[in-house]
């Protein structure tokens with residue numbers, strides 16, 4: 001049993017939280033429910049830390065971190081509580097935070113909206129709740145938070161931080177100068193980067209996020225692909241597809257999929273016997289040929305030269321199982337150190353060589369049996385363990401395709417439940433390899449493999465709505481592009 005965990009890991013970044021929140025909402029648990037649970041957990045901690053007649057000051061920002069504390073105030077309305085909102089109520093940034101500010105009107109809690117942080121009069125509180133900033137912090141502390149933070153720091157009250165201290169440097173665990181160093185932290189759902197370095201005790205409160213929201217890929221995972229606005233050609237990834245030989249369609253499918261998944265430039269290198277027919281599939285492809293009818297060992301120098309100019313390489317589609325082709329792939333993998341997706345026959349080579357490449361392998365059950373353990377009849381935990389073990393053994397990220405895809409880098413395991421039985425049709429594996437290749441150019445291997453499985457499966461579900469079991473692989477790249485377009489990425 002290798003030491004692996006389900007999901008995104010123990011410590012979650014702000015981006016991870018965004019993914020989990022959106023996946024949670026997609027599973028039917030609303031953000032408002034998470035805020036209610038967060039605020040309630042925080043209220044319990046405040047009540048435990050305060051004496052019955054203590055004065056409690058809640059200093060809230062205009063995001064959901066503040067929103068959590070509005071819920072906290074409502075749970076503590078039998079105590080002497082004042083809420084100080086840093087800004088005008090109409091500037092509260094989210095609907096659920098605004099709703100919880102509004103809900104305070106009925107509670108016997110004094111609410112103050114502080115226009116200018118110099119007006120922040122805390123009236124000598126015994127306990128202060130720091131709910132100014134949470135995982136949504138960006139950059140250096142700006143006004144009015146900066147002055148408010150100093151005001152809090154200047155008191156001798158007990159400070160309880162909501163989710164994270166508002167001035168926390170996630171990288172070092174230091175609280176920025178002039179920001180409140182908490183006596184206690186109540187963080188929601190999972191620890192956040194930097195918290196473990198604090199002296200203060202950190203309580204991690206369960207807020208009811210379904211395990212599936214982290215375990216399974218969901219629409220929230222697409223949020224990782226938000227493309228920086230200033231991206232220019234070449235940022236989106238230059239991909240090399242190495243394949244073709246017995247088959248011409250496979251490398252073309254992989255190349256088209258890479259383009260539809262956002263790659264900027266896709267070059268296919270294939271034997272001259274099929275180069276023209278690959279080019280014939282789409283003018284968008286740049287096709288380069290090597291002599292002969294198979295990729296072979298005498299082509300490897302050329303392949304290495306081409307691979308080093310690329311952000312990701314997809315090896316395998318249509319390669320065929322000739323001994324010299326496998327030897328060529330093994331030689332290639334031993335000589336490159338970039339990001340590589342190895343599919344089909346390339347998987348065996350990937351399992352046989354030491355490589356410095358950042359490798360993703362995409363076996364189906366049959367190919368997996370050759371590189372990992374047999375998983376026939378295995379339940380999900382057993383599948384997860386087999387894939388995590390194979391990933392550790394191969395020092396690669398493994399995407400085991402199946403009715404449920406299982407993805408692991410050896411430390412973490414996720415599953416993908418999109419897709420349908422119609423996708424056993426030939427060519428879907430090539431589309432997946434190309435999609436993962438494009439994502440691998442811009443994301444880390446675990447993210448690229450998971451998102452690739454999610455997107456291609458979702459594309460297959462759309463195709464099945466149109467064509468039933470008659471869906472064909474060449475439909476899928478366009479659907480991948482459409483899904484990305486609908487999510488604005």
Ligand SMILES: NC(=O)C1=CN([C@@H]2O[C@H](COP(=O)(O)OP(=O)(O)OC[C@H]3O[C@@H](n4cnc5c(N)ncnc54)[C@H](O)[C@@H]3O)[C@@H](O)[C@H]2O)[C@H](O)CC1
Nearest residue numbers: 034062063064065133134135136137138139140141142163
């Ligand atoms: N699943 C969960 O863990 C949940 C967490 N919750 C809470 O939500 C916050 C994150 O909320 P978000 O709205 O994304 O951002 P923040 O409230 O942290 O801050 C945004 C707010 O602050 C302003 N701002 C950003 N950076 C700065 C800065 N450097 N200086 C000044 N002001 C800044 C920005 O303009 C916004 O107004 C998380 O921490 C949890 O507390 C959910 O409630 C439930 C699920």
Ligand SMILES: [K+]
Nearest residue numbers: 130133162164
């Ligand atoms: K905070």
